[in-house]
Amino acid sequence: MKNLDFLFDACTDSGVKKIAVACPYGEDTLEAVCEAQKRGLVQAILVGDSDRIRAKASELGLSLDGFEIVEECDDYSATERTVKLVSSGKADLLMKGLVKTATLLKAVLNKEWGLRSGALLSHLVFVEVPPLGRVLGITDGGMNMYPNLSAKAEIIKNAVGCYHSLGVECPKVAVLAAVESVNPDMTATIDAASLTMMAARGQIEGCLVDGPLALDNAVSPEAAAIKKIDSPVAGKADLLVVPDIEAGNLVGKTAMFLAGCRTAGVILGARRPIVMTSRFDSMDTKLLSIALGAAIS
Numbered sequence: 266m267k268n269l270d271f272l273f274d275a276c277t278d279s280g281v282k283k284i285a286v287a288c289p290y291g292e293d294t295l296e297a298v299c300e301a302q303k304r305g306l307v308q309a310i311l312v313g314d315s316d317r318i319r320a321k322a323s324e325l326g327l328s329l330d331g332f333e334i335v336e337e338c339d340d341y342s343a344t345e346r347t348v349k350l351v352s353s354g355k356a357d358l359l360m361k362g363l364v365k366t367a368t369l370l371k372a373v374l375n376k377e378w379g380l381r382s383g384a385l386l387s388h389l390v391f392v393e394v395p396p397l398g399r400v401l402g403i404t405d406g407g408m409n410m411y412p413n414l415s416a417k418a419e420i421i422k423n424a425v426g427c428y429h430s431l432g433v434e435c436p437k438v439a440v441l442a443a444v445e446s447v448n449p450d451m452t453a454t455i456d457a458a459s460l461t462m463m464a465a466r467g468q469i470e471g472c473l474v475d476g477p478l479a480l481d482n483a484v485s486p487e488a489a490a491i492k493k494i495d496s497p498v499a500g501k502a503d504l505l506v507v508p509d510i511e512a513g514n515l516v517g518k519t520a521m522f523l524a525g526c527r528t529a530g531v532i533l534g535a536r537r538p539i540v541m542t543s544r545f546d547s548m549d550t551k552l553l554s555i556a557l558g559a560a561i562s
């Protein structure tokens with residue numbers, strides 16, 4: 266994956282998907298959804314206070330012709346209705362609008378009508394990194410706060426499943442820590458070594474896993490060579506597995522806000538993909554995230 270534009274083709278190749286959007290009152294979400302529908306990437310169902318949605322659309326000069334609007338006035342019932350549209354199969358994927366992340370995720374995790382699949386839900390962001398000339402995945406900087414070893418294995422499996430859906434048969438997975446040697450006082454290095462052995466023993470399949478690796482020797486062949494790390498992953502990683510949400514969130518946002526990288530993010534592991542963009546994301550990021558969700562739904 267050299268850049269993220271392939272997501273637009275990937276999502277149209279798989280047919281036009283229906284996206285249910287909870288509380289699309291922010292200009293960020295509404296503009297992105299309108300643009301995605303205009304480009305034929307998705308067909309949208311907007312769920313919320315219809316007067317508010319129409320007022321925002323008219324303020325932004327957006328046409329809602331051809332959109333289905335489902336009336337639900339308060340945020341909780343709109344979120345519940347959106348999740349139910351997806352869990353009942355009336356929509357193929359879900360997108361968060363102007364509603365708190367925790368409210369949406371708790372609705373998704375609802376035991377009676379949510380989108381649980383039995384798997385752990387986790388976040389994956391793809392980052393287009395021009396100096397490397399390729400796309401890196403980062404997981405999980407958006408959902409699981411401080412995953413233990415078994416949660417990290419589930420997080421890798423979710424991300425690897427996403428790579429497979431996008432046509433990458435054997436992604437190279439670097440499990441990151443601050444250093445590339447196992448240090449008994451650094452839990453991230455012990456978990457990384459365990460995950461590497463789990464993959465070697467067939468407990469994690471469909472990918473190559475190596476760790477602990479530091480960020481530099483995960484992505485730079487020169488750094489890996491200087492450290493004399495002989496591995497099929499070091500210097501060539503496709504996917505970076507971070508120790509916790511703080512590390513993942515910081516790496517992702519550093520790429521976006523300090524290096525100007527293009528990104529696309531999604532929550533995996535539910536019965537359907539969940540697109541969760543933030544109001545500070547660019548239109549490009551929002552469109553790419555919708556395309557990613559639609560491509561894998």
Ligand code: COD
Pocket residue numbers: 366367370371374384385386387406407408409410514
């Ligand atoms: N996958 C599957 N089931 C889960 C997950 C998960 N990742 N997390 C919790 N559950 C299940 C639990 O097994 C339990 O049955 C139920 O949900 C409630 O679990 P709690 O009490 O541990 O979780 P909550 O409801 O307090 O919080 C879950 C959140 C996802 C809301 C929480 O983990 C959270 O806020 N994560 C960080 C989200 C965030 O702020 N992201 C930043 C975006 S930039």
